Each structure stands twice: as structure tokens, then as C-alpha cells.
Amino acid sequence: MIPDLGKYADSVLSSYAASFILLAMLVFLTIRRGRKARHALEAIERKKKSDG
Amino acid sequence: MKALLRRDLALALRAGGGFGLGLAFFLIVTVLVPFGVGPQSELLSRIAPGILWLGALLACLLSLDRLLALDWEDGTLDLLATSPLPLEAALLVKALAHWITTGLPLVLAAPLLGVLLNLPASGYLWLVVSLALGTPALSVIGTFGAALTVGVKRGGLLMSLLVLPLYVPTLIFGAEVARRGATGMATETPLLMLAGITLGVIALMPFASAAALRVNLR
Amino acid sequence: MSVTDQKPIPKRPSSFWSYANPVKFLAFSERVMPALWWLAGICLLVGLVWGFFFTPDDFRQGSTVKIIYLHVPSALMAINAWFMMLVASLIWIIRRHHVSALAAKAAAPVGVVMTVIALVTGAIWGQPMWGTWWAWDPRLTSFLILFLFYLGYIALWEAIEDPDTAADLTSVLCLVGSVFAVLSRYAVNFWNQGLHQGASLSLDKEENVADVFYFPLLVAIAGFVLLFLVLVLYRTGTEIRLRRTRALMAREART
Numbered sequence: 001m002i003p004d005l006g007k008y009a010d011s012v013l014s015s016y017a018a019s020f021i022l023l024a025m026l027v028f029l030t031i032r033r034g035r036k037a038r039h040a041l042e043a044i045e046r047k048k049k050s051d052g
Numbered sequence: 053m054k055a056l057l058r059r060d061l062a063l064a065l066r067a068g069g070g071f072g073l074g075l076a077f078f079l080i081v082t083v084l085v086p087f088g089v090g091p092q093s094e095l096l097s098r099i100a101p102g103i104l105w106l107g108a109l110l111a112c113l114l115s116l117d118r119l120l121a122l123d124w125e126d127g128t129l130d131l132l133a134t135s136p137l138p139l140e141a142a143l144l145v146k147a148l149a150h151w152i153t154t155g156l157p158l159v160l161a162a163p164l165l166g167v168l169l170n171l172p173a174s175g176y177l178w179l180v181v182s183l184a185l186g187t188p189a190l191s192v193i194g195t196f197g198a199a200l201t202v203g204v205k206r207g208g209l210l211m212s213l214l215v216l217p218l219y220v221p222t223l224i225f226g227a228e229v230a231r232r233g234a235t236g237m238a239t240e241t242p243l244l245m246l247a248g249i250t251l252g253v254i255a256l257m258p259f260a261s262a263a264a265l266r267v268n269l270r
Numbered sequence: 271m272s273v274t275d276q277k278p279i280p281k282r283p284s285s286f287w288s289y290a291n292p293v294k295f296l297a298f299s300e301r302v303m304p305a306l307w308w309l310a311g312i313c314l315l316v317g318l319v320w321g322f323f324f325t326p327d328d329f330r331q332g333s334t335v336k337i338i339y340l341h342v343p344s345a346l347m348a349i350n351a352w353f354m355m356l357v358a359s360l361i362w363i364i365r366r367h368h369v370s371a372l373a374a375k376a377a378a379p380v381g382v383v384m385t386v387i388a389l390v391t392g393a394i395w396g397q398p399m400w401g402t403w404w405a406w407d408p409r410l411t412s413f414l415i416l417f418l419f420y421l422g423y424i425a426l427w428e429a430i431e432d433p434d435t436a437a438d439l440t441s442v443l444c445l446v447g448s449v450f451a452v453l454s455r456y457a458v459n460f461w462n463q464g465l466h467q468g469a470s471l472s473l474d475k476e477e478n479v480a481d482v483f484y485f486p487l488l489v490a491i492a493g494f495v496l497l498f499l500v501l502v503l504y505r506t507g508t509e510i511r512l513r514r515t516r517a518l519m520a521r522e523a524r525t
Binding site: 196200201203204207210213214216217218220221224225228241242245249257260263264267268270 | 415418419421422425426429430435438439442443445446447450453454456457458460461
Binding site: 007008009011012014015016018019022023025026027030031033034037038040041044045048 | 318333379497505508509511512514522
């Protein structure tokens with residue numbers, strides 16, 4: 001399945017792996033932070049509403 | 053303006069930090085380098101211009117956080133901001149005072165330290181010229197960094213992080229002049245670039261510094 | 271609040287500036303983001319799979335040419351992210367739109383990651399090609415300097431508590447930093463001219479790239495651009511929410 005990369009297989013694969021890990025980390029952290037912020041805001045707004 | 057300059061110089065002299073600390077730091081860096089890279093004299097003489105430039109740059113950096121911090125704490129900066137003197141001019145004067153107390157002694161001390169590092173005889177003139185031309189830029193850029201971080205508690209490290217990348221062009225051209233001078237090559241091009249950077253920075257940077265300081269004084 | 275805030279907000283909803291309203295911005299970004307996530311994912315997938323599995327090896331570089339599909343787009347985005355921050359900072363300084371300042375803040379970490387990807391893939395590519403992980407090639411060096419600028423910018427955001435002060439100071443830093451980044455680029459070129467002719471080996475110049483490599487590369491670039499867009503939109507929304515939360519909490523603490 002993986003094409004024949006010849007003697008440079010390590011370089012190619014490791015650069016793809018490194019990039020994917022970095023991108024995945026970025027997306028993951030972005031979304032986690034976004035979720036947290038959203039929940040915090042919703043919580044405080046609900047509280048505000050219930051307080052009147 | 054003159055009064056402000058006199059006041060800053062007097063303060064620096066009385067506190068004793070200005071001249072002494074920067075110079076001592078410069079000396080120590082220069083002494084430590086041979087311990088790090090080994091005592092071969094031809095190696096040292098090859099890297100001497102770069103080391104001396106780096107040492108001068110770091111010594112400049114070291115004294116930057118005192119540049120505005122003291123005046124910030126006792127409220128002098130608020131007075132300066134409301135005085136008829138434009139803040140841009142006041143900051144330029146402060147940069148000048150910093151240069152006289154830090155940059156100028158470094159320029160004068162550099163040839164002596166060049167002896168320690170086995171700097172080739174042809175290099176001394178260009179080392180002094182390049183430092184004399186380049187250190188004002190370091191002071192002015194440093195004032196900008198100080199103005200940015202003056203409101204931050206313990207902002208010294210942050211300021212280094214902000215200022216050092218801004219020092220890159222000055223360092224490159226300055227060290228290039230010194231290096232070419234030491235090896236007997238033509239120095240006109242980097243010298244012109246260095247002078248251009250210094251003049252441009254002196255002309256424009258105070259506006260950025262004043263803008264940053266005004267934000268911090270708000 | 272400064273005078274510029276009092277500018278009459280255009281009534282036409284079609285104006286670009288109407289998105290300076292955080293509520294409107296959030297509504298808009300919520301609407302377009304799902305599509306953008308999908309588009310970005312598809313473009314990345316197509317571009318990278320196409321590049322990885324269905325392009326031939328270069329006769330000189332062998333299979334390492336496949337790294338180009340990561341290296342060039344990330345390098346491109348590393349620079350464009352800074353450029354976007356510069357534009358956003360200018361908008362903040364001139365028109366005082368908070369969303370703009372927050373967008374600049376949101377873009378910086380994305381730019382850092384792009385820079386790191388460009389540096390890492392460059393190093394991995396350089397190892398077999400130039401026989402070294404790192405060479406003080408002007409282009410590499412400029413990217414390293416760009417990385418330092420990003421670090422300083424983010425550190426300044428983190429260090430200052432008052433959000434408006436932080437926005438102002440980082441904007442000034444971004445403007446000054448841009449000038450110095452360009453200066454450094456030329457200085458570095460001058461500093462190491464002729465020592466390392468790395469660029470002639472590189473396929474960065476698009477006219478040198480044969481069509482087989484060019485089209486998947488274009489798709490990959492589109493994927494990176496879209497990913498950057500959607501990440502910045504999402505992160506800007508996060509920053510808006512965080513600030514609103516803080517404002518509400520402060521109001522509550524006062525009562």
C-alpha cells in the first residue's frame with residue numbers, strides 16, 4: 001500500500017508523522033480550549049439568568 | 053531636553069550601575085569565551101569580532117530594564133508625558149543617556165578586550181567604528197523594548213525575548229563590518245547598511261516607543 | 271472607549287465591518303465553520319494522499335520530494351499568518367475593533383505551529399539532501415527569526431493583564447516586528463550570500479516544479495489555507511467567549 005520510498009523512507013515518513021502530530025496537537029488544543037470557554041460562558045450566563 | 057539628559061546622566065553616575073555593571077559584564081563575557089572554546093589563539097582571533105559584538109550587545113541588554121523602570125515607579129514618566137516636551141523626544145534623550153552610560157564605555161573598552169581575544173591589528177579600527185555606529189541603534193531599539201514591558205512586573209526576561217530578535221539586523225551588519233575589517237576585506241557595504249539602520253532607527257523608533265509608553269501610562 | 275468607537279455602524283449587513291460586532295462575528299463563524307472544517311479536511315486529505323501515493327519520485331531527490339507537500343504550504347502559511355496578524359493589528363489600531371485584535375491573538379499560535387512544521391520538515395529534508403539537519407542558509411535562518419518573533423509576540427500577550435493594553439502593545443510590536451523581520455531577511459541574505467546555494471536545490475520556486483508535483487501541491491496549499499482560516503475563526507470565537515466570561519464574572523464580583 002505504501003509506495004516504494006527507496007532509501008529515503010525514513011525521512012519522508014518521519015516528516016509526515018511529525019507534521020501530523022503537530023497539526024493534530026494544534027487542532028486538539030484549539031478545540032479543547034474552545035469547548036472549555038463555551039461551557040464556562042454558558043454556565044455563567046445560565047447563572048445570570050436564574051439570578052434574574 | 054538638556055536638563056533631562058543631565059538628570060539621567062547624574063542619576064546613572066550616582067547609582068553607579070550604568071558604567072560599572074555593563075563594563076564588568078562585557079569583560080566577564082569576553083573572559084569566559086576562551087574557557088568555552090579553548091585557548092587556540094588563531095581560533096580566538098577569528099571569532100573575536102563576533103564575540104566582542106555579542107558581548108557589547110548583551111551588556112546593552114542587561115541595563116535596559118533600569119532605563120524606564122525607576123522613572124515608572126516614582127511617577128517621573130507621568131510628568132514627562134504631560135510636559136511640553138514631546139514624549140518621543142524625551143525617549144530619544146533617555147536612549148541617548150543610556151548610550152552614553154552603557155554604549156560609549158563599551159565602545160572604548162572593546163579594543164582592550166580585543167587584545168585578550170587576539171584580535172588582528174587591522175581589526176581594531178573597524179571594531180571601534182562598527183560599535184560606535186551600531187550601539188546607538190541598540191540603545192534606541194532597547195528603549196522600545198523597555199517601553200513595551202515597563203508595566204509588566206519582572207519584565208526583564210520578557211524584554212530580552214522581545215528585544216533580541218530586533219537586534220538581529222544590527223548585529224549582523226555590525227559584526228560583519230568588524231569581521232571584514234579584521235580580515236582586511238572591504239567594509240563599505242555593511243558599514244553603509246549599519247549606518248542606515250542606526251539612522252533609520254533613531255528617526256522612527258522613538259515614535260513606536262512613545263506609542264507603547266503612552267499605552268502603558270493610560 | 272475612544273472617539274473612533276462612536277463611528278456610525280453601517281446599516282447594510284453586507285459591509286465587512288459589520289463583523290466587527292462580536293455577536294455577529296460569532297453567528298457568522300458558527301454558520302460557516304462546519305463547511306470550512308470539511309473543506310479543509312478534504313483538501314488536506316486529497317492533496318497529501320495525491321502527493322504521497324500518486325506522484326513519481328524526483329530523479330534527483332528521490333522520494334524526499336514528497337515532503338514538499340507539507341513543507342511549502344506550512345512555510346507559506348507561517349509567513350501569511352504573520353501578515354494576517356499585521357493587517358489585524360492595523361485594523362485594531364485604526365478602527366479599534368476588538369474582534370480584530372482577538373483574531374491577531376488567535377492567529378499567533380497557529381503561525382508558530384506552521385513555522386515549526388516548516389522548520390522540522392526542512393530539517394528532515396535537509397538531512398539526506400544537504401547531509402546536515404541544519405544549515406545557516408538564509409531562508410532557514412529567516413524562519414528561525416520569524417519563530418522568535420512569534421514567541422515574543424505571544425509572550426507579550428500572555429504577560430499583560432489588561433486586554434486593551436495588551437492588544438495595543440502587541441499591535442505596536444507586530445508593526446515594528448514586521449519591519450524588523452523584513453530587515454532581518456535582507457540582513458541574513460547579505461550575511462550568508464554565496465556560502466550556501468541551498469535555494470537552487472530547493473523546489474520552492476513554483477515555476478521549477480513540474481506539473482505532476484504542482485497540482486497536488488496546490489491542493490495541499492488550499493488545505494493549509496483553509497485549515498488556518500477555520501482555526502483562526504474558531505480560536506477568535508474562543509477568545510471572544512473567554513473575554514465575555516471574564517467581563518460577566520467581574521460584574522458579578524462587583525455586585
